[in-house]
Amino acid sequence: MPVKLSAPITTALLPVKGVKLGFAKAHVRKPDRKDVLVITLPVGSAVAGVFTQNRFCAAPVILCKTHLAETAGIRALLVNTGCANAGTGEEGIKRAKQSCDALSMLLDIASNQVLPFSTGVILEPLPVDKVIAGMPVAIENLNEDNWLNAAEAIMTTDIVPKGTSRQIQLAGKTVTITGISKGSGMIHPNMATMLGYIATDAAVSQSALEVIIQYAVKKSFNCITVDGDTSTNDSLMMMATNLTGNTEVAIGSDDFIVLRNALTDVAIELAQAIVRDGEGATKFMTVTVESGKDETECRKVAYAIAHSPLIKTAFFASDPNLGRILAAIGYAGIDDLDVDKLDLYLGNVLVAEKGGRAASYIEEQGAAIMKESDILVRVVLNRGNDNITIWTCDFSYDYVKINADYRS
Amino acid sequence: MPVKLSAPITTALLPVKGVKLGFAKAHVRKPDRKDVLVITLPVGSAVAGVFTQNRFCAAPVILCKTHLAETAGIRALLVNTGCANAGTGEEGIKRAKQSCDALSMLLDIASNQVLPFSTGVILEPLPVDKVIAGMPVAIENLNEDNWLNAAEAIMTTDIVPKGTSRQIQLAGKTVTITGISKGSGMIHPNMATMLGYIATDAAVSQSALEVIIQYAVKKSFNCITVDGDTSTNDSLMMMATNLTGNTEVAIGSDDFIVLRNALTDVAIELAQAIVRDGEGATKFMTVTVESGKDETECRKVAYAIAHSPLIKTAFFASDPNLGRILAAIGYAGIDDLDVDKLDLYLGNVLVAEKGGRAASYIEEQGAAIMKESDILVRVVLNRGNDNITIWTCDFSYDYVKINADYRS
Numbered sequence: 001m002p003v004k005l006s007a008p009i010t011t012a013l014l015p016v017k018g019v020k021l022g023f024a025k026a027h028v029r030k031p032d033r034k035d036v037l038v039i040t041l042p043v044g045s046a047v048a049g050v051f052t053q054n055r056f057c058a059a060p061v062i063l064c065k066t067h068l069a070e071t072a073g074i075r076a077l078l079v080n081t082g083c084a085n086a087g088t089g090e091e092g093i094k095r096a097k098q099s100c101d102a103l104s105m106l107l108d109i110a111s112n113q114v115l116p117f118s119t120g121v122i123l124e125p126l127p128v129d130k131v132i133a134g135m136p137v138a139i140e141n142l143n144e145d146n147w148l149n150a151a152e153a154i155m156t157t158d159i160v161p162k163g164t165s166r167q168i169q170l171a172g173k174t175v176t177i178t179g180i181s182k183g184s185g186m187i188h189p190n191m192a193t194m195l196g197y198i199a200t201d202a203a204v205s206q207s208a209l210e211v212i213i214q215y216a217v218k219k220s221f222n223c224i225t226v227d228g229d230t231s232t233n234d235s236l237m238m239m240a241t242n243l244t245g246n247t248e249v250a251i252g253s254d255d256f257i258v259l260r261n262a263l264t265d266v267a268i269e270l271a272q273a274i275v276r277d278g279e280g281a282t283k284f285m286t287v288t289v290e291s292g293k294d295e296t297e298c299r300k301v302a303y304a305i306a307h308s309p310l311i312k313t314a315f316f317a318s319d320p321n322l323g324r325i326l327a328a329i330g331y332a333g334i335d336d337l338d339v340d341k342l343d344l345y346l347g348n349v350l351v352a353e354k355g356g357r358a359a360s361y362i363e364e365q366g367a368a369i370m371k372e373s374d375i376l377v378r379v380v381l382n383r384g385n386d387n388i389t390i391w392t393c394d395f396s397y398d399y400v401k402i403n404a405d406y407r408s
Numbered sequence: 409m410p411v412k413l414s415a416p417i418t419t420a421l422l423p424v425k426g427v428k429l430g431f432a433k434a435h436v437r438k439p440d441r442k443d444v445l446v447i448t449l450p451v452g453s454a455v456a457g458v459f460t461q462n463r464f465c466a467a468p469v470i471l472c473k474t475h476l477a478e479t480a481g482i483r484a485l486l487v488n489t490g491c492a493n494a495g496t497g498e499e500g501i502k503r504a505k506q507s508c509d510a511l512s513m514l515l516d517i518a519s520n521q522v523l524p525f526s527t528g529v530i531l532e533p534l535p536v537d538k539v540i541a542g543m544p545v546a547i548e549n550l551n552e553d554n555w556l557n558a559a560e561a562i563m564t565t566d567i568v569p570k571g572t573s574r575q576i577q578l579a580g581k582t583v584t585i586t587g588i589s590k591g592s593g594m595i596h597p598n599m600a601t602m603l604g605y606i607a608t609d610a611a612v613s614q615s616a617l618e619v620i621i622q623y624a625v626k627k628s629f630n631c632i633t634v635d636g637d638t639s640t641n642d643s644l645m646m647m648a649t650n651l652t653g654n655t656e657v658a659i660g661s662d663d664f665i666v667l668r669n670a671l672t673d674v675a676i677e678l679a680q681a682i683v684r685d686g687e688g689a690t691k692f693m694t695v696t697v698e699s700g701k702d703e704t705e706c707r708k709v710a711y712a713i714a715h716s717p718l719i720k721t722a723f724f725a726s727d728p729n730l731g732r733i734l735a736a737i738g739y740a741g742i743d744d745l746d747v748d749k750l751d752l753y754l755g756n757v758l759v760a761e762k763g764g765r766a767a768s769y770i771e772e773q774g775a776a777i778m779k780e781s782d783i784l785v786r787v788v789l790n791r792g793n794d795n796i797t798i799w800t801c802d803f804s805y806d807y808v809k810i811n812a813d814y815r816s
Contacts, residue, residue, distance in 0.1 A: 053739070055742065055747050084731070087764060123760065317811075323531030326464045326495040327530055330462035330463040330464025335463075355497055357495065357496065397808050400721050
């Protein structure tokens, strides 16, 4: 079961003025599950995206980038699960384009006003006819109140739908932000999430939204990992419908900071939800690396810890086998690291100081903290002023089971 | 069970003239197992070593390097399992030194003629009194025929002892090479093995042996990975006792090539044995990356595949979910990779060509190969002339079980 992940979902997902969502059970891979999602946006919406750095990026990712470059008038998003349409070459591009053509005709917009997204098995052809056949049903039930259905429609190995909402005040106007995400395995920064969609009804300039999404990604989806595998299809979208009646938010204004921070909070909650629902996860681990020379080396240390199967299995077993953390710090790739300066904390317990076991440390302290479901690992490098915090989960029998069984 | 690993061990491990091995059950961590090993070498032996690149290298590794730098007259090696003596600070160095002092007095040699090695749990103090108490028994049973006992004495989570022998002719003289290794988890290049000891009775100059060990490591232990964790204690030693009566082998001679290749063969067999006995392994995977621009990028691609938990669990399940391999190639970190040029083979079956699913590929072909216990993954980048081959294993329930239970 996901680690402490009931809370965000029992909170109602608030409608965002102008954003309509519709879904269908199109049998893309499995029967009787929501697997096609259509999102429509009003004229005048700003849309910004961040996509996977994987060189094998999927056909829909390529097409999304093209459409975003071609037009500022994105009016619809189309998502299917069950098939990633990745590793599918020219034919994959053709089918992604076909799906955009079909939706654009049904909605009476241009084909490049549609952004396509796919998630699921790689290296298999997209059953585009099934996706297209699902569109009329999805369009039929387009509705502003469909966020929870939408969160369910984009799930693959996710156990729970993931979403959250916020309301903030911008110059006396109430602005709503709602976001959903999916992802559970093949999770690693650059971008980390498989798919994320965050919408607000605030008026924001296109350039401000692009600055905000880069800021938010860096603090959220690029700070999580489940298994170190970067997906071919990762995409995060931010949409602003401009229907609240606030003055358009421009870069650098006070409202910009308020809106940026609220959107970033939503992104962090969605990113953390992916880790809490990480495949087989039983523990949620926060890894903080402090006082490094720069952010890059802090990241290296944090990810060496977060990716180590030995550490992740020890956390699964609630075993304070903390020497494995020192070993990971040692091979993180900082050539001039002076291990004799380094301190390691588990929660608030000092485990190692100056590179060796702390004199005050007794194993019972470590064992008590390891029993918790949310655990902080804190490394103090004592060689600079930069910090980083990332989030990951443990590595259990169920991770193996889920990924051994995924296609069966 | 290890993957096809009965063969090397049923082969008798041949004595190497002048190399004596003795063992004891010293109760370092667990009762009733061989956990202390002493190896003695005759005067005039050449000894070379390669050690972990982990910044948190263990106290014995630090001391080994010091002793090798101080003297060309190494006469004894001391190994204990059960405790790695890593992450133990100044006290760890002191205890490693104490153990060398004790053995040197018993053998009537200088303390810096002893090389110490430890393997086991990190961040716990070495019970040096137990190690010292075991020495008289180990010295009592010093014998040239003890290689199999020695291989058993250095095991931790290993299921089987690992060793192999070769005989070659150097200018009419029969030269014997015997090696043993241990390691099963926390296995990743730089150096990869936890511990390896390879001895020959050939006469080899110190400088020639140092060139050979670097060559051999690059082709063997630095080409394997189980879980991507680089140990704090990795050490490979090569020893030559100079008792065969051959002319001393010097760098660049014909005999040098013959001896180098034979020692490298032994190193490769020992390295592969570690993977075959990888924690929880059910499949042995050979990953070959061909026609890359340089060796570095071939290595990046090979290790991205070999480290991916998603690929390793799919292999465990015999599931030809081969899109995961394309995804790993895509995130391997080659920024200018043209995925449209790339071919992927599973065994001799073409799975993907020019970056997409091969028209000729049918899933039954992939499924048939996935049922084998030894599987070749072959990536052809079609962008240069460099190649690399590495070895790894799959990721099973038992990996999680072994590492969740390791200290209990």
